[in-house]
Amino acid sequence: MNNKLTLITYISLVFAIIFTLLQIHFRADISIFAFFLSFIFTGALAYVSLVLVKKNLSVSGVKALAKMYEYAPFVYLIIFILRRAGKEGTAYKYDLITVLLWVAILVCVFIIRYQLNAKRVFDLNPLLAEKRASTTPKVLPLGLRIVKEVIGWIDALVWAVFAVALIEVFVFQLYEIPSESMVPEFLVKDRVAVVKISDGPKFPLSQAGIPRFRDYDRGDIVVFSNPHYKQDRKAQVQKFTSQLVYMFTLMQVNLNVDEEGNLKADPLVKRVCGVPGDQLVMVDGILYNRTKDSDTFSVVKDDALWAEWNLAGLPDSTKSKVNDIRFTQTEYQEMLDFEETRRNLNIQEAATECKNLVVQFAKIKKTVSGNANGALLAGHVVDSLNVPELYEGSDLYIYDFFNNFDSITRKMLFVEGGDLWFSAFMTDWISSIDNETLIGGDLYSDAMFRMNLIAKLTFARIALKYSTAIANGESVSELQKDTDFLNDFEKAQTAVIYLSRINDLRNMPVFPANTEDGEAQYIPSHSYFMMGDNRFNSLDMRHSYEYKLVAITKDDKYSLRYNSNMSPQYVPDSQILGTTVLRIFPFNRFGIPGLTAEKSQ
Secondary structure (H helix, E strand, C coil): CCHHHHHHHHHHHHHHHHHHHCCCCCCCCHHHHHHHHHHHHHHHHHHHHHHHHHHCCCHHHHHHHHHHHHHHHHHHHHHHHHHCCCCCCCCHHHHHHHHHHHHHHHHHHHHHHHHCCHHHHHHHCHHHHHHHHHCCCCCCCHHHHHHHHHHHHHHHHHHHHHHHHHHHHHCEEEEECCCCCCCCCCCCCCEEEEECCCECCECCCCCCECCECCCCCCCCEEEECCCCCCCCHHHHHHHHHHHHHHHHCCCCCCCCECCCCCECCCCEEEEEEECCCCEEEEECCEEEEECCCCCCCEECCCHHHHCECCHHHCCHHHHCCCCCCCCCHHHHHHHHHHHHHHHCCCHHHHHHHHHHHHHHHHHHHHHHHCCCCHHHHCCCCCCHHHCCCCCCHHHHEHHHHHHCHHHHHHHHHHCCCHHHHHHHHHHHHHHHCCCCCCCCCCHHHHHHHHHHHHHHHHHHHHHHHHHHHHHCCCCHHHHCCCHHHHHHHHHHHHHHHHHHHHHHHHCEEEECCCCCCCCCCCCCCCEEEEECCEHHHCCCCCEEEEEEEEECCCCCCCCCEEEEEECCCCEEHHHEEEEEEEEEECHHHCECCCCCCCCCC
């Protein structure tokens, strides 16, 4: 070999030996195989380099050397991953040194491959050229020629797969949109190109890699690791393995499943809606933000350009491709009407009505059972210490509360102190409310307080009508003919539907939440808040994957409850994998995200 090729070969072997020594590990798991694989491959590389080529210069030896160096970067990357696939992780500095060695080997490979170019290697090695000229090509039998051809195709395919894998890890990748959370921007099965190189891609199962050299703006569509899932070593290995299989099978096989065998929603494709320095709140589908420079929340106007609430109003060409349209146009309008009713609720008038309903109920209780609190009959507030605990906690779940209105009403009528509990339930909140514009101090808290109050007033009207029917000896079937009673029940159904199907998708409390002292908190640097455009069909950073029974409002001791999965969180940029730049397939939707999507008016 010529001197340049000899020198670079020796240097590459030194790097490979040091790389191999760093793989020594004594943990009895898969990571132990990294050293043995590295030792065998490096030994074979040294043998071909120093024996077959240096001492016994031959055409076949040069070809073998070229082929081994061609695969060296991929083999050492597999070794790198194996070493980190065990139960124990590795330190960042250790990873960084190993990565730098891998990069050094990669550079050496490029130089060696250049030196081993078919034309160049024979020009620089006359003796090798003579051997090639004096060698008579062997004519292989047909069977061996076919085998050789097949091996050649397999070799080309394997090398191409490895090359594509490197490109997809570090440069860009195609993603297939799995859900309708980004309608109309992305539809299910859309293929989207995602650029990664500027987003700080890392070597698999490590934090070593290319530095991140970009920030994100509100409105950017990003791909990121789903923070709802575990991020431990086992999960990382499973995720990386599934990504490899997904890439190698051209996005046909996805092994990234949970314990029940269901596909994980990971990674996620969402839009950046909150940036560092933001404090957010969302009410009735309108996103507000404030920063340290502003004490008041203002509308994030651009969010209305992206958020899609009314899928039924999409153009027919887009709507026909959407499977899950949660609400008809009529239902959507009913939702808007309900929200307007809640916003326009007069708190003082509601307080007066609550007191009147309590007095009326006490009078009916005295008629029915002969037992009622005199203070209530006189319209006076009673001592809350004397209130029996008829219903509390999960008893106040709004669905069950309305569904069991008859038994609850009877209990309040016939159990001693039932009227006292009803009074506390309806009026305890009044003493805690001052004349501030927003109850609870912010838009969301105010909206939820009004929601709870509407539900209570609706229940009280139903209970009062049912109590009157009992006092008059009427049956439930007769009561169900009463138009006012049916209207109240329809209002109750609307409230229950809103809380169970809409509220946590349409609204979000102040995030990050203020401290207990009321001090505002903001999204920290290098962190972002993401939501899907199709807000009614997007489990995003607003939600957890688990529901729990919570009070509708914290400003009422006797608040009704509903099932909520509200748990907003921000995502550190270290979990952002890339930024969408192009919608590639289907071809009739080809275009740059943000420029071609159709929205409802």
